[in-house]
Structures are given as structure tokens and as C-alpha cells.
Amino acid sequence: MKAFFSLAGSFFLLNLMFGLSSFGQGDIQAKANKIHQEVYTVDSHNDTPMSFGDTGFTMAERHDVKNGGSCMDFPRMKEGGLDGAFFAVFTGQGPLTDEGRQNAYQHAKTTFDNIYKVAALHADLAGIALSPKDGYRLNKEGKASMFIGVENGYPIGLDINRVQEFYNLGTRYITLCHTKNNDICDSSTDKAGPLHNGLSDFGKRVVAEMNRLGIMVDVSHMSDKSFYDVIAASKVPVIASHSCAKALCNNPRNLSDEMLVTLAKNGGVIQMCVLSAYVNSPDPNPARDSAESALRQQYGDRSKLSPEEQKVARSAYLAVRQKYPEKMATVSDLVDHIDHIVKIAGIDHVGIGTDFDGGGGLADCMDASQMENITFELVKRGYTKKNIAKIWSGNLFRVMNEVEIYASKQKK
Numbered sequence: 001m002k003a004f005f006s007l008a009g010s011f012f013l014l015n016l017m018f019g020l021s022s023f024g025q026g027d028i029q030a031k032a033n034k035i036h037q038e039v040y041t042v043d044s045h046n047d048t049p050m051s052f053g054d055t056g057f058t059m060a061e062r063h064d065v066k067n068g069g070s071c072m073d074f075p076r077m078k079e080g081g082l083d084g085a086f087f088a089v090f091t092g093q094g095p096l097t098d099e100g101r102q103n104a105y106q107h108a109k110t111t112f113d114n115i116y117k118v119a120a121l122h123a124d125l126a127g128i129a130l131s132p133k134d135g136y137r138l139n140k141e142g143k144a145s146m147f148i149g150v151e152n153g154y155p156i157g158l159d160i161n162r163v164q165e166f167y168n169l170g171t172r173y174i175t176l177c178h179t180k181n182n183d184i185c186d187s188s189t190d191k192a193g194p195l196h197n198g199l200s201d202f203g204k205r206v207v208a209e210m211n212r213l214g215i216m217v218d219v220s221h222m223s224d225k226s227f228y229d230v231i232a233a234s235k236v237p238v239i240a241s242h243s244c245a246k247a248l249c250n251n252p253r254n255l256s257d258e259m260l261v262t263l264a265k266n267g268g269v270i271q272m273c274v275l276s277a278y279v280n281s282p283d284p285n286p287a288r289d290s291a292e293s294a295l296r297q298q299y300g301d302r303s304k305l306s307p308e309e310q311k312v313a314r315s316a317y318l319a320v321r322q323k324y325p326e327k328m329a330t331v332s333d334l335v336d337h338i339d340h341i342v343k344i345a346g347i348d349h350v351g352i353g354t355d356f357d358g359g360g361g362l363a364d365c366m367d368a369s370q371m372e373n374i375t376f377e378l379v380k381r382g383y384t385k386k387n388i389a390k391i392w393s394g395n396l397f398r399v400m401n402e403v404e405i406y407a408s409k410q411k412k
Contacts (some may be wrong), residue, residue, distance in 0.1 A: 032376040036081045039389040040139060041371065043085040044173075044271040044351060044396055045149065045220075045242040047358030048072040050090060052114035054307040060122050068318045071356035071367040074125045077144050080371035084135045084145030084393075086173070086241065087115055089166075090358070091152045092301035093180040093187075101157035101183075107304065108155035112148075112169045119146055128170055131404065132397040149218065149241060151358075152178040153185075158202060163209045172400065173216035175241060176203065176230070185226040188252040199229035207233045214407030216399060219243075219263075220253070220273075220353075227259055236406045237267035237399045242353035242360070244270075244278045245337045245344075251278050257344050264345035267402065269395040271353030272337055275360045279329035279337065288324030295320065328363040335377045338391065347387050351396045 051057040051070050062076055063069025072085065089111040094100040119128050129135045129145035138145045148170040154177075156162045166174070177187045181195040184203035196203070207230060210217050217238040219227050230238060240263070246254035255263065255270055263270060276282065299305065299313045341350045352374065354360040356367065365373050378388050 028380050029376060032372065032379040035379060035385045035388055036372045036375040039385065039392050040135065040397075041081060041083045041392040042135065042145070042147070042352075042396060043082060043356070043368075043371070044239070044353035045088060045151070045273075045358075046072050046085050046354055046356040046360070047088050047090050047151070048356065049087050049111050049115055049118075050310065050357060052118055053110070054311055056311070059118050060125060065361070065367040068315055071354070071361060073368070074122060074144055076367055076369040079369040080367075081375075082144070082368050082371045083139050084129060084147060085368075086147040086149040086353075088149050088151040088175075088358070089115070089155075089171070091155050091178075092304065093152060093154055093178050093182060094301060094304075096183060101154070103304070104152075104155040105157060105162065108150065108166075115146065115148060115170075130170055130172065132393075132400055135393075135397075147172055149173040149175065151175040151218075151241075152182065152221075153203075153206060154178070154182045156184070156206065158183055160202075160205055160209055163206060163215070164213060167213045167215055171215055173218045173239060173241060174206075174210060175218040175220055176206070176226070177222050179221065185229070186223040187221055187226075188223045189221070190223075194223065194225070196226075198223065198225035199233060203229075204233050211235045211403070212407060212410045214404045216403050219268075224256070224259065227255075228262070231262055231266050234266070236403045237269070238263070239268055239396065239399055240270040240353075242271055242273035242275070242355040242358075244273050244334075245340045247344075248337050248340055249277075249279055249281055251281070253278055260341060260345040260349070264349045267399070269349050269351050269399055270341060270345075271351040271396065272334055272341075273360060274334060274352075274354045274356075274362050274365055275358075276326065276329040276362055277359075279333050279362065283327055285324055285326055288320060288326065291320040291324060292317070328361070330363050331365050331373045331377050334362060334365070334374065335381060338378070339381070347390060348395055348398075351391055351393070 059073045063073055065071050089108050091104045091107050126144040126146050127138045129147045135145040150171050153174055176184045180187050180190040184206050185199045186194045217234050218241045219230055219238055220240045220243045244254045246256045338350055
């Protein structure tokens with residue numbers, strides 16, 4: 001199967017090269033602009049809701065990411081031609097205790113509330129979307145689409161009924177874990193090592209319940225063994241909402257070629273993360289690493305901070321990053337990942353998931369206003385409008401629809 005995908009991908013890339021015209025820079029930009037405006041664009045992951053509890057933050061105002069502002073707001077979504085995005089209900093991983101689980105659940109409920117408050121406050125600019133159909137409808141109304149994903153299954157605790165509750169609140173994917181192991185599965189970055197050797201028995205029940213309800217299973221952040229366990233357990237395609245190719249950047253958060261082939265066989269999709277360290281291995285920066293380590297010790301799990309404390313923490317992190325700047329990856333580097341995934345897994349299995357406001361950002365794609373730069377690079381490399389549409393939303397929406405169709409059959 002791997003040979004098949006590699007061969008098919010090679011033919012695809014050859015067609016790209018031979019299909020390139022002699023367009024100049026201006027012609028490419030004009031073509032990219034036209035395509036970008038015509039296709040539906042969706043970002044499968046951002047952490048902007050972490051700012052929604054801040055009374056000084058409003059999604060209706062344009063912020064400056066270079067001066068400590070967020071990466072995402074409605075004006076910049078419009079500037080960047082971004083039609084919709086999945087806003088994450090993110091919870092950092094805490095202790096696997098009754099108290100820890102309950103605190104995580106309460107934090108998640110507050111984040112849900114904040115997302116709905118923002119949507120209600122700016123109903124003239126955006127609306128909650130539960131399906132691709134909703135996204136297209138809101139787009140016709142001139143509004144941004146606010147899809148919802150839960151990042152980290154920790155708030156589920158050991159209560160399977162919370163999966164249904166989160167679905168009823170609009171959740172359309174759940175990232176099963178974050179940077180540490182939880183009750184559901186092992187993380188790719190927990191220094192303590194495996195807790196369950198993959199997906200736990202409870203995690204298998206969670207996957208089955210997500211399949212039954214129509215919630216996409218998100219494999220970003222999980223260990224390789226957890227990934228394969230999820231593929232075996234799920235009856236429908238899965239997604240990696242914000243990951244890249246390990247062959248090009250050897251980060252434990254990224255997917256190997258074998259995993260990409262497995263994901264393609266499953267019918268799933270990997271959404272390219274624009275977080276620089278997942279696109280290119282960063283150059284050593286010990287001074288910055290030391291300063292950020294001190295901040296992590298000082299502030300701990302930032303999702304548990306009050307709005308005022310979060311604002312102070314963001315300023316502190318920004319000061320460190322400005323004092324010790326890193327060499328950031330570029331959109332060209334990101335599209336190298338797309339090229340590689342197309343070669344290994346095929347054009348039907350790749351999309352975009354920025355991780356904005358969770359660390360995401362490239363030298364030439366720092367915020368939502370610069371999303372068209374990705375389309376420009378794709379056009380420059382010879383990708384057709386049809387395939388750009390697949391990358392920007394078609395592949396992810398296909399999975400959403402397949403998951404919902406399966407669930408609707410189970411509910412009969």
C-alpha cells in the first residue's frame with residue numbers, strides 16, 4: 001500500500017511540475033487571490049478562546065500579533081480570506097484525580113460558555129457552525145464560521161456521558177490527549193513514559209461513543225501506539241487537527257510516513273500545523289529555552305490562570321520571544337510538508353490547522369490575515385484550484401460528513 005501511495009503521489013507531483021505555466025509573480029498572485037476567494041477555507045485548530053475570558057479582548061477588533069495581540073480575530077479572518085475555523089476548548093493536563101478531573105470539566109464548560117458569548121455578541125460577524133452545510137450557509141451570509149473542537153479529552157474524566165454533553169454543546173472533534181497521558185490514551189510527549197501502552201479500555205469506549213454521536217476523533221498529540229490503537233478502534237476516518245510530517249521535521253508530535261499511509265487507508269486527513277518547531281527543527285537557543293522554562297515553572301498550566309493572570313503571562317512570554325528571537329520556518333517550508341504528504345498519502349488526505357494562539361505562526365504567516373500566502377505558494381507550485389479546495393476544506397469536510405453519516409445510521 002505504501003508503494004501505491006508513493007507512486008500515485010509521484011505522478012501527482014510530476015503533473016504539477018509539467019503543468020506549471022510561465023506566469024510571472026503578479027500573474028501567480030492574481031490567480032492565487034481569485035482561487036483563495038472562491039474556495040471555502042477553514043483552519044482546523046486555534047486556541048484563541050483562551051483570550052475570550054479577557055474583558056479587554058474582543059474578536060471584533062483587529063489586534064497586532066507583533067505587539068502581543070492574538071493571531072485570530074474577525075477582521076483579520078476577513079483580511080486573510082479565512083472563512084471558518086475550529087475554536088478549541090483547550091484544557092491543560094492536570095492530575096488524574098477526582099478533583100483534577102472535575103476542575104478540568106468546569107474549565108471546559110467555562111470555555112464553551114465564552115465561545116457562545118462571543119458568537120452571540122458578534123452575531124452580525126460570525127455564527128456557530130455544526131456542519132460543513134452550516135459553514136457554507138454562514139459564508140453566503142458574509143459571516144465567519146465558528147466550529148468547535150475540544151483539545152484534550154481530560155475534561156471527560158471517567159464519565160462517558162460527557163462525550164454526549166460536549167457533542168450537544170457543538171463539539172465536532174475531540175483531541176484525545178495533550179502533552180501528557182490522561183485517562184483515555186498516552187501522549188507523544190509525556191516524559192513519564194506510557195501509562196496505558198496506547199489507548200486505554202476507557203479510551204476505546206470514548207472512541208466508540210464519538211463514532212456513535214458523530215464527533216471526529218483527533219489523533220494529534222498522542223503517542224504512535226495510541227494512534228494505531230485509535231485507527232483499529234474507529235469505524236470512521238480520523239483526523240490529525242494540527243500535525244506535520246515527521247520525515248521533514250523529527251518532532252514526536254508529527255506523523256511518520258508509515259502513519260501517513262495508515263491514515264490514508266483509514267480515509268483520514270492530517271491538517272498542517274503552522275507552528276514553526278513542527279515544520280522545521282529549531283536551531284539551538286539555550287537562553288530562550290532557559291527563560292521559557294522559568295516561565296513555565298512560574299505560571300504552570302496557563303489554562304487555569306485568571307484572565308488577568310493570562311494577560312500577564314502572555315506579556316512575559318512575548319518579552320522572552322522578543323529578547324531571544326528564533327529563526328522561524330516559512331510558508332515554503334510548510335508546503336514542503338504538503339508536497340511530501342501528497343507523495344506519501346495522496347492529495348485527499350491533507351489540510352490546514354494553524355494552532356494559532358497555541359504557538360502557531362511562521363515567518364510569513366503569523367496570523368489569520370496572512371492565510372492567503374499558503375494559497376500563493378500552492379499556486380506557485382502548480383496545485384490546481386480543485387486540489388487547493390481539497391486542502392483548504394474539502395478533505396476535512398469529507399471526513400466530517402462521513403462521520404456524521406455513520407452516526408446518523410447508528411441513531412436510527
